[in-house]
Amino acid sequence: MGIAVRxxxxxxxxxxxxxxVVALNSVNLKINLGELMMLVGPSGCGKTTLISVIAGILDQNSGLCELFGENLLTMKSKDKLQFRATQIGFVFQAFNLLPSLNAAENVSVPLIINGVKRDTAKQQAIEVLERVGLGERWKSYPNQLSGGQQQRVAIARALVHSPRLIVCxxxxxxxxHTSGQNVMNLLKEVAVHKDRALVIVTHDARIFEFADxxxxxxxxxxxxxx
Ligand SMILES: Nc1ncnc2c1ncn2[C@@H]1O[C@H](COP(=O)(O)OP(=O)(O)OP(=O)(O)O)[C@@H](O)[C@H]1O
Ligand SMILES: [Mg+2]
Structure with missing residues (x-):
């Protein structure tokens, strides 16, 4: 079995x-390919910081972090952007949807960054929105959606380009409960694949059963x- 994150x-x-503030204090962690790992712990313990370093959003001060054998810290910024755009899907704690784009346009962003034509991207975005139960709402803007609906748009955006690492x-x-189970089934189906991995920060005991x-x-x- 190979290693996704070291x-x-x-x-x-x-x-x-x-x-x-010492947010990460000598963390050692391996996540295997094909694995769904959950990360739990009290507020402020460093969970968001850890997944941000893993996903190359933040740089560590010291220590090694490898993703699929690549060291993002030493990559040229252009290569790192490209690597992140193709290989990583990230669901932010605060969703981070773009307010001026509708749901389908928000979900299209990773595809457009990867060079997919706008119309094709929109079609694919709508398909993923259907899978999170929002096919009918693809024209809605974030401020017209409930918190849970915005969260599902954010999840669709993290999945649409079939990244190798999904971080939520x-x-x-x-x-x-039902939407949570549906989203977890979808994440598990999409992400748990022999050369992918999924990391989920959560306080939600209802979804622990999905973790490896x-x-x-x-x-x-x-x-x-x-
Ligand atoms: N940009 C920042 N500047 C200064 N301190 C920060 C920053 N971001 C996080 N911290 C601090 O780093 C520590 C870890 O924060 P982090 O956001 O990783 O925690 P968390 O485990 O995700 O918490 P929560 O469950 O509340 O989301 C906390 O003490 C936090 O106050
Ligand atoms: Mg956090």
């Missing part, structure tokens, strides 16, 4: 004018793996 002694310090920050926080392993974080460390 973190060794990963450290991240936020250094603001007021104070230094609390993907079911705004969803009722659960990593517990506290105070910038992985403290337990089950």
């Amino acid at each position: 973190c060794e002694n990963l450290t991240k310090i936020y250094d603001t004018s007021e104070q230094k 920050d609390e993907p079911t926080s705004a969803l009722d 392993r659960i990593a517990e974080m506290d105070d910038g460390h992985i403290v337990n793996m089950r």
